[in-house]
Amino acid sequence: MTTAISPARHTLQSVFGYEAFRPHQEAIVESVIDGGDALVLMPTGGGKSLCYQVPALVRAGCGIVISPLIALMQDQVDSLRELGVRASYLNSSLAPEEARAVETALLAGELDMLYVAPERLIQERTQALLERSRIALFAIDEAHCVSQWGHDFRADYLQLSLLHERFPEVPRVALTATADARTRQEIVQRLDLGAARQFIAGFDRPNICYRIALKQNPRQQLLRFLREEHPRDAGIVYCLSRKKTEEVAAWLCEQGFNALPYHAGLDPRLRATHQSRFLREDGLIMVATIAFGMGIDKPDVRFVAHLDLPKTVEAYYQETGRAGRDGQSANAWLVYGLQDVIKLRQMMESSEGSEEHKRAEQQRLNAMLGLCEITSCRRQALLRYFGDSLETPCGNCDSCLQPVETWDGTEAARKALSAAYRTGQRFGVNHLVDVLRGADTERVRQLDHHTLPTYGIGRELDNNQWRSVFRQLVARGYLSVDMEFGALRLQAQCRPLLRGEETLDLRKDQPQQAAKQRTRQPLPEDIDVGLWEALRDRRRELAEEQGIPPYIIFHDRTLQEMCAALPQTLEDFVHISGVGERKLDKYGAEFLNVIRGHLAAASASPSN
Structure with a gap:
């Protein structure tokens, strides 16, 4: 020392x-x-x-x-x-x-x-x-x-x-x-x-609840998530394209939320205005591309939602890490689909990077898809990716809170692989599902695919179930996706499965359910809500007077400590976490007055 x-x-x-x-x-x-x-x-x-x-x-x-x-x-x-x-x-x-x-x-x-x-x-x-x-x-x-x-x-x-x-x-x-x-x-x-x-120092963010689900109706899924769990909270919604950020922000406003778009194509002054508003206002949602967020200091972001699959686990970790910087509970919510994978792979293939760089990007995308498809604790998998470890399941991710059901998908997987092979490995998911389900479509008839041995052998599963099978086969490396046309192609890894030398358990896709009742709430149960709101109001007034974000004056956790400790003097106030000498001199008397006034009003109440 x-x-x-x-x-x-x-x-x-x-x-x-x-x-x-x-x-x-x-x-x-x-x-x-x-x-x-x-x-x-x-x-x-x-x-x-x-x-x-x-x-x-x-x-x-x-x-x-x-x-x-x-x-x-x-x-x-x-x-x-x-x-x-x-x-x-x-x-x-x-x-x-x-x-x-x-x-x-x-x-x-x-x-x-x-x-x-x-x-x-x-x-x-x-x-x-x-x-x-x-x-x-x-x-x-x-x-x-x-x-x-x-x-x-x-x-x-x-x-x-x-x-x-x-x-x-x-x-x-x-x-x-x-x-x-x-x-x-x-x-x-x-x-x-x-x-x-x-x-x-490790990568674990135990206060973040990681939740990943299959895209079904993504806007409605997002709307349900926001209304049930974050109706008035600040958060970030990430989208892959600039156009989508503007469309989703406008749609959220129509649904009664305060939302703004952010992407690199916006006028720099408008972009700066939107970012400033996000930092200074309560309950605002930023709908953004990855152009937004690195280093964001706003401590009370209660959720980060992804409407499209991130390219890498690193990007996912960094973007979700913008939630819950204050240590309070927060949600990392993601919906994805096979089309996300196809689109990202097409973008990578058309990039100007070297072949080595493209291969590395493909491996990272595969790791991200693997994180989505696992049936075990997501936090353990996420930490393992960064060389960190967690001995026991976290108890704060969807896989732990709502364990995933699996089923023996061995025979279904063999049928799916056979359909891809017998159609020449030149077709995407939708056509292969039509062949397996025995659909009588013009394209099936024109290609004579109704004469194939695999035609109609998969009627026991519906369209969504077959799409789930194909998606999981891609995620596990049994099939690859052609970058240009989206065709599914068999990989060497599928041989033992086709020869009957291995079995395969697949996850059952279930509609995503709200975890509100199982997510820790940001405020302690015993907090005096009236005092809490009075302190927040005074903080907001002081911030507006100075043109700075409220959290620069005091973080929420500092206000919560004031509610618990109820300091009566400046000597008491200095022991509150986050109150240094300068802030004691500048704000101590202001917040002591709020606390004293609230306590005086409470003691004068007829109920007391």
Whole structure:
């Protein structure tokens, strides 16, 4: 233990209002304060930002944070300024005179923290500025963006190895919530972090309930989910296309929800307005493509819904991780179908990437589909993908809450494979189902497929059941999907099944049911709801006066602690988690007045 950790704890308490570090944070902070490099993998909401913010305040000089999230820098800086930290940012949104003022403040030693976009940092002018300044550390946020195999690749990140070359004495900390073993290796290599200590805090988000179901009527499924479980909550709905985000947002508004679209094709000013509203307003739903969300700090996102299948498990984990950053219960809800798989594979095949890159993407899509199709605990499978583990089923995913029924699909699978083979492996699911069901269609007759031995041998299953069989055969690698025409083709893996050397259990697709009664509620049962709402109202008023999101003033969990502790003095108030010295001075009296007024009104009530 070094003597420097004592100032770190003092900073944690006096600035951020926390009594103790979370697991792993203290070791990371100690290492960076002592001048060491670090690679930090920590789940969203696990407290990654404190791992560089505390050392930046303890060490002499200004902490430089490299972040790809220009649209969020303002809110990150606002949050730090609320804590009394001298923070600013440099990116393309600033006018020249504003940028010069920030540069002057940096040179004068008047900044504790400076956020810089990667494209700005790699400019020679910016590097020369930093060389003339006293730098405490470099924090490379969203470090997985350096990976060309990843889902959030940013070309500018490839040049960040220059930090080690030009500033060899300045410690660097690279942070991400999403990186499998291959991506971690690439981060180390490309950022020249071979000597860095690696801190892997695990990937589990136990407060998120993972639920995945088959698409039946996706809009109605979403509507039922929202009305039954999240009628007034903030959340994100992800869609694959820009057009779909706008259509779904408009449709949700028609259904009585407050929803906005977000995609890269929107006018930048409108996009920024929508993001600002999402951060500042309660109960707003953002319908978005993957262009939205990386690094979103909004703590009270109660659900993330996917109306289309994500490309990779990494993308799914990162996107669902935007729910429940406050540690309260949240839902990750997904519906998918075989058409999603076909569409994604066609998109991958038509991309300009190398054959090696396409094969890697196909493998990742197969892993995502496998996560959808499993009948065991989803959290165990998700953690296993990232090299993490969970010894027992989680009890907080659909497979645990509503165990999946299976059936012996061996004979059905053989019939499905035979139908694909005897029709020349040139047709998609719908036609193969028609052949198996003995449908008398014009196409079946024109192709003489009514004369095949497989014609009509599958009447015991209906159309949806056969589609489920084909989908599961694709997911398990018995069939592949032709990228151009969607035709199903047999794979070598199906031979033992066709020869009768193995059996196959398939899942029974059931309509998705609400898990509302089994999901933990965000508010404690014994909370004084009247006081809770009064504190939220005052927080919202103060936020509106200053033009900042309410959570920057206090998180919900801090308000809940106020409801439980009922502080009566400023001395009591300082012991509430999330109340540092600056916020005590600025807001303590305001919230004490609310608590005192509520208690006085309650004691004067005739019922008391």
